[in-house]
Amino acid sequence: MFDYNSKYIDIYNDQILGKYATHLASFAKKESKIVSNDLNPWPEKESIDCLNFISILSSENKLVYKEFNKDSSFLLLKQSKPSKLAIVVAGGGYGCVCTLPEALPVAVALYKQGFSALTFDYGVKDKAIYALNDLSTLISFLEKNERELNIVISDYMVIGFSAGAHLVGSLGSSNLGYVQSGLPKPGLLVLSYPVITMLEPHCHIGTRNNLLGLSPTLEEKEKYSLELHVDNDYPNTFIWVCKDDNVVDSSNSYLMEKALKKNNVIHDLIAYPSNVHGFGIARNTVASSWMERMLGFYFDKCRK
Numbered sequence: 001m002f003d004y005n006s007k008y009i010d011i012y013n014d015q016i017l018g019k020y021a022t023h024l025a026s027f028a029k030k031e032s033k034i035v036s037n038d039l040n041p042w043p044e045k046e047s048i049d050c051l052n053f054i055s056i057l058s059s060e061n062k063l064v065y066k067e068f069n070k071d072s073s074f075l076l077l078k079q080s081k082p083s084k085l086a087i088v089v090a091g092g093g094y095g096c097v098c099t100l101p102e103a104l105p106v107a108v109a110l111y112k113q114g115f116s117a118l119t120f121d122y123g124v125k126d127k128a129i130y131a132l133n134d135l136s137t138l139i140s141f142l143e144k145n146e147r148e149l150n151i152v153i154s155d156y157m158v159i160g161f162s163a164g165a166h167l168v169g170s171l172g173s174s175n176l177g178y179v180q181s182g183l184p185k186p187g188l189l190v191l192s193y194p195v196i197t198m199l200e201p202h203c204h205i206g207t208r209n210n211l212l213g214l215s216p217t218l219e220e221k222e223k224y225s226l227e228l229h230v231d232n233d234y235p236n237t238f239i240w241v242c243k244d245d246n247v248v249d250s251s252n253s254y255l256m257e258k259a260l261k262k263n264n265v266i267h268d269l270i271a272y273p274s275n276v277h278g279f280g281i282a283r284n285t286v287a288s289s290w291m292e293r294m295l296g297f298y299f300d301k302c303r304k
Contacts, residue, residue, distance in 0.1 A: 002051045004035045011100075016058050017051065020065055023073045023121050024051075024104065027096035034100075046105045046281065053108055064149060068141070071123040072134040077111040078150055084303070085142065085151040086115040089135070091162025091195075091278075094128035094210035097121045102161050105281040109291060116151040122167065128211045132170050136181040139171075143184060155187030155303050159294075161280065162248060163207045165194030166226065169256070172237070173229035186235040188302040190294055193241045193277055196252035197225045204248045230259040236302045239269040240290045247277035268297050 002010065009030040012021040028034075035045050057063050057077060064076040074087075088110070090103035099119050107117040122134040143153050160168030171177050172189050179185075195207045198221040212220050222228055237260055241253040253269060260267040272287040279287050 002034070002048050002055075004033075004045065004048060006034050006048065006051075008032055008034060010034075011051065014055070016055050020054075020063075020075055023065065023075055023119070024100045026121070027092055027098045028100075046283065047101050050104045050108045051100075054104070066141070068134065068137050071127050071130075072121060072137065074118045074120045074138055075107075076116065076118040076149060076151075077107055079111070079114070079116050080150070082147075082150050082152050083114055083116040085153060085156040086110045086117045087120055087138070087156065087158045088117060089120050089122070089158065089160040089164035089168055091160070091164040092124065093204070093207045094124050094131065094163045094166075095206070096124055097164070102278070102280040103164075106159060106291070109281060113295065115157075116149065125210055131167050132176055135167060135171060136178075136183060139178075139183050140181075153184055156184070157188045157190065157298060157302075158186050159190040159192065160194065161192040162278065163195050163204075163210075165191040166196065166207065166211075166224075169194060169196065169226045169237075170224070172234045173226055174231045174233070175223065175229045177229075178235075179233060185233075188294075188298050189235050189237045191237060191239045191253070191256065192290070193245055193248060193250075193279070194239065194252055194256065195248055196227055196256045198222070199225050202249045202251040202255065204252075207248075227255040227259040230256075230263050230265065232263045232265065234260065234263060234265045236297075237265060237267040238294045238297050239267070240287065240294070241269070241271055242274040242276050242279070242287065243271045244273075244275035245277045246275045266301050268293075 008025045008028045062078045067073040088103040088107045090098045092098045103119040110117040122131040158168045257269045
């Protein structure tokens with residue numbers, strides 16, 4: 001059992017979860033404690049509960065893990081019967097993927113709500129430009145193995161955080177997204193405190209550097225600025241952000257909202273009164289209602 005004294009190295013050494021350790025914790029120093037700082041907005045203590053929960057699922061053969069390449073993998077919490085699918089994509093500025101603290105608690109919560117839920121790792125740093133290919137490969141695989149995995153691909157939900165939200169938002173874009181890849185249209189994209197634009201003055205420079213390099217051309221910046229590639233086929237979208245986000249300018253969210261509204265895309269945006277970036281599941285914070293409100297939006301507007 002994991003507890004508040006556990007370190008990331010304990011995941012690697014665990015008999016059950018060791019084979020998922022890189023997927024869950026590649027972003028962290030192995031000797032660091034999982035619960036290290038109560039001021040961190042990530043729900044580190046909840047991560048402990050989630051590790052113990054998926055350990056039980058693994059012993060019950062309810063976890064499915066697959067590596068597509070050394071940079072891309074998924075971990076599915078498999079339901080006993082065919083269930084709606086939720087893909088959860090952590091952020092990390094395209095420099096790492098913070099799956100354990102940011103994505104896993106959300107996947108576990110959605111699994112407990114009856115969804116087939118999975119976390120997804122993708123290429124970062126010099127491989128970040130291929131991250132959308134990684135996501136497309138995942139969705140294609142899930143579509144082809146729908147019955148075996150007990151997932152229902154129709155109206156599937158994709159949830160992204162920060163740079164992970166940029167990746168998720170790219171899936172809907174007119175120039176790079178699901179239409180271009182021949183993938184099924186998502187029922188809902190959830191953009192959590194998202195990176196949207198690669199253009200000044202609102203871009204997050206670190207994320208852009210990892211995705212496009214230190215000296216991107218204007219053409220490259222525009223190609224990956226999501227607000228420029230929304231059309232009326234863009235999937236239904238739910239955005240949530242903190243008004244005074246101290247890492248990624250909240251103007252990113254408002255730029256996306258403006259583009260969605262212009263193209264008559266069904267959407268909602270919630271801005272919470274905080275300066276925090278990286279809330280994740282956000283329990284016991286000012287943003288704790290985001291998942292309930294997102295699910296209400298999904299069942300009301302997105303699910304057929």
